[in-house]
Amino acid sequence: MHAKGLKFYRADNGVWLTDHVPPEFLS
Known part of the structure; x- marks a missing residue:
């Protein structure tokens, strides 16, 4: 995410x- x-x-x-955590980083 930092990258x-x-x-x-x-x-x-x-x-x-x-x-904020975008949906693409949730599993």
């Missing part, structure tokens, strides 16, 4: 978050 340009954010507890 496709989606932005990720790291929370204070170390968990990586994103605002």
Whole structure:
């Protein structure tokens, strides 16, 4: 997802978050 340009954010507890997950990445 990152390679496709989606932005990720790291929370204070170390968990990586994103605002949106496109359907193509869901199974």
